[in-house]
Amino acid sequence: MRSPFRHADTEPAATDAAPRRVVVLGIGNTLLSDEGVGVHAAAALCELYALPAGVEVIDGGTAGMELLDTLSNVDLLLVIDAVKAHRPPGSLVCLVGSEVPVFFRSKLSPHQVSICDVLASLEFSGDAPRDLVLVGVEPESLELGMRMTPTVAARVPEMVAAAVAELAARGVALQPGGALRCAWPSHHASSGSTA
Numbered sequence: 001m002r003s004p005f006r007h008a009d010t011e012p013a014a015t016d017a018a019p020r021r022v023v024v025l026g027i028g029n030t031l032l033s034d035e036g037v038g039v040h041a042a043a044a045l046c047e048l049y050a051l052p053a054g055v056e057v058i059d060g061g062t063a064g065m066e067l068l069d070t071l072s073n074v075d076l077l078l079v080i081d082a083v084k085a086h087r088p089p090g091s092l093v094c095l096v097g098s099e100v101p102v103f104f105r106s107k108l109s110p111h112q113v114s115i116c117d118v119l120a121s122l123e124f125s126g127d128a129p130r131d132l133v134l135v136g137v138e139p140e141s142l143e144l145g146m147r148m149t150p151t152v153a154a155r156v157p158e159m160v161a162a163a164v165a166e167l168a169a170r171g172v173a174l175q176p177g178g179a180l181r182c183a184w185p186s187h188h189a190s191s192g193s194t195a
Contacts, residue, residue, distance in 0.1 A: 020054055022076045022172055023129075024163060025067070027060040027115060034089075034139035034152040038081035041135075041159040045080075048160065049174035055167075064114025068121060076170055077129035078163055079115065082152075083136030090151040091138040092158055094166070100134045131170060135162045 026042025029035045046057045122128040140149040
C-alpha cells in the first residue's frame with residue numbers, strides 16, 4: 001500500500017531484514033516558533049514509542065557538521081523538520097532518497113544549509129546514509145517565539161504517524177510505550193540498545 005504522505009511516486013525497496021542502524025533526526029530552532037517542529041515531533045515520537053535496538057532518536061537542533069560522525073554509515077536516516085515547499089501552512093511533505101538533499105538547497109533557515117552540507121560531506125566520503133527520508137511540514141510562522149502556531153502544532157501527531165509509517169515500510173516496527181532513554185536537549189541521542 002502506498003504511503004499517504006509520500007511525495008514521490010516511489011515506494012521503499014523491500015528488504016529481507018530491517019536496517020541495522022537507524023537514526024531519526026529532529027532538526028530545527030525551537031526559538032523560532034514553527035521552525036522547531038522537527039525537534040518537537042522527534043520528542044513526541046520518543047515519548048510515544050519504544051525504540052528497538054539499533055534505533056536512535058536525536059535532537060539535532062540547529063547542529064551542522066558536528067553530526068558527521070553520528071550520521072556516518074547509517075542504514076536509514078529519517079529527518080523530521082519544517083520545510084518550505086510553497087504549500088499551505090501545515091501541509092505535510094515526505095521526500096525520499098535524492099530528493100532530500102536537493103530540497104534542502106532552498107533555504108528555510110540556517111540549519112538547512114548545514115544538513116545539506118552534512119549530507120554532501122557524507123556522500124563525498126562514501127559514508128552517506130543508505131536510505132534517506134524527510135518528513136516535514138510547511139511552517140506558518142518563523143517569528144521569534146517558543147510556541148508553534150496552532151496550525152503546525154496540530155500536525156505533529158501526523159508527522160509522528162508518517163515517521164512511524166516510513167520506518168515500518170523499511171522493516172523498523174515501533175511499539176507504543178515511550179522510550180525512557182530519550183535524551184534532550186540538543187545533541188544527545190536516545191538509543192534502543194541495551195547499554
